Amino acid sequence: MSGLLALLDDVAGIAKVAAASVDDIAGQAAKAGAKAAGAVIDDAAVTPKYVQGFAPARELPIVWKIARGSLINKLVYLLPVGLALSAFAPWLIAPLLMLGGCYLCFEGAEKIAHAVGIGAEHGGPDGSHKNEDPAHLEEAKVQGAIKTDFILSAEIMTIALSAIPPSGFWMEAATLAVVAVMITLAVYGSVALIVKADDAGLFMAENGQLGLTRALGRGIVRAMPFLMKALTVIGTAAMLWVGGSIIVHGFAELGWHAPEEIIHHAAVAVGHLAPEGIVSSVEWIVTAAIDGVLGVALGLVLIPVGTKIIAPLWASVFGSGETAH
Numbered sequence: 001m002s003g004l005l006a007l008l009d010d011v012a013g014i015a016k017v018a019a020a021s022v023d024d025i026a027g028q029a030a031k032a033g034a035k036a037a038g039a040v041i042d043d044a045a046v047t048p049k050y051v052q053g054f055a056p057a058r059e060l061p062i063v064w065k066i067a068r069g070s071l072i073n074k075l076v077y078l079l080p081v082g083l084a085l086s087a088f089a090p091w092l093i094a095p096l097l098m099l100g101g102c103y104l105c106f107e108g109a110e111k112i113a114h115a116v117g118i119g120a121e122h123g124g125p126d127g128s129h130k131n132e133d134p135a136h137l138e139e140a141k142v143q144g145a146i147k148t149d150f151i152l153s154a155e156i157m158t159i160a161l162s163a164i165p166p167s168g169f170w171m172e173a174a175t176l177a178v179v180a181v182m183i184t185l186a187v188y189g190s191v192a193l194i195v196k197a198d199d200a201g202l203f204m205a206e207n208g209q210l211g212l213t214r215a216l217g218r219g220i221v222r223a224m225p226f227l228m229k230a231l232t233v234i235g236t237a238a239m240l241w242v243g244g245s246i247i248v249h250g251f252a253e254l255g256w257h258a259p260e261e262i263i264h265h266a267a268v269a270v271g272h273l274a275p276e277g278i279v280s281s282v283e284w285i286v287t288a289a290i291d292g293v294l295g296v297a298l299g300l301v302l303i304p305v306g307t308k309i310i311a312p313l314w315a316s317v318f319g320s321g322e323t324a325h
């Protein structure tokens with residue numbers, strides 16, 4: 001009997017350790033996912049455009065295909081590469097992060113340039129044409145979206161990997177896997193809600209039993225164009241802020257601390273002018289604003305590099321698709 005009790009006690013101890021490990025994984029995954037907010041917001045803000053022009057019945061299947069491809073990108077390709085980097089070449093993580101930060105700055109600056117009428121908006125990454133067969137066009141759109149997702153997913157996974165504290169191989173693997181699933185569900189669940197919101201609003205407006213329901217439905221339909229524009233603005237701002245921040249922190253990791261220290265001192269100086277209760281918030285806002293301005297400046301420099309050099313090389317390797325969305 002004492003042996004059985006001892007065994008049960010051991011099992012309970014193992015269960016407690018396992019539960020603590022699950023909590024640690026969840027906590028680390030949440031923190032790592034938060035670090036990748038800029039790329040995540042951009043992904044959620046951009047993806048709805050890939051279902052534009054298709055019948056409403058095809059919207060959710062297209063979103064599901066892209067989500068499945070995104071999950072494969074993260075779990076099958078990027079997670080093993082990330083773990084290999086962490087184990088054998090951790091010194092590469094900061095440069096790769098900075099490369100991803102440059103991409104975010106390029107994307108954000110390019111969106112601003114297009115908004116003010118500088119440069120021509122390039123076509124979809126699939127290089128499709130309006131007169132193609134709908135099934136072929138859908139497949140081309142999905143493949144183009146998955147290619148673009150690969151770039152954003154690589155950035156997300158690299159940021160997440162850099163945010164995970166030193167731990168064992170399996171803890172890092174589990175945390176990255178949770179980040180991959182969590183972010184994919186959040187992004188594409190949000191996209192599914194966004195792309196079907198106007199249909200839901202139209203149904204409510206036409207079939208609602210109550211005047212309030214019909215009015216709410218009409219309000220949703222009218223609000224969707226503004227929501228899409230807001231998502232674009234938020235996604236662009238997040239890209240520039242996160243991209244600039246990655247570059248600044250990357251320089252610090254590589255030994256050049258001056259940019260990070262200058263920004264910190266500027267934020268502290270402005271924060272001291274604010275009321276006591278909001279000093280930290282003001283410092284964060286100033287830091288993010290300066291990072292964003294640096295992101296715009298770097299992105300503007302990178303636009304000709306991306307459009308004249310990288311995009312043609314990408315097209316020659318992967319076909320007529322483009323990296324930028």
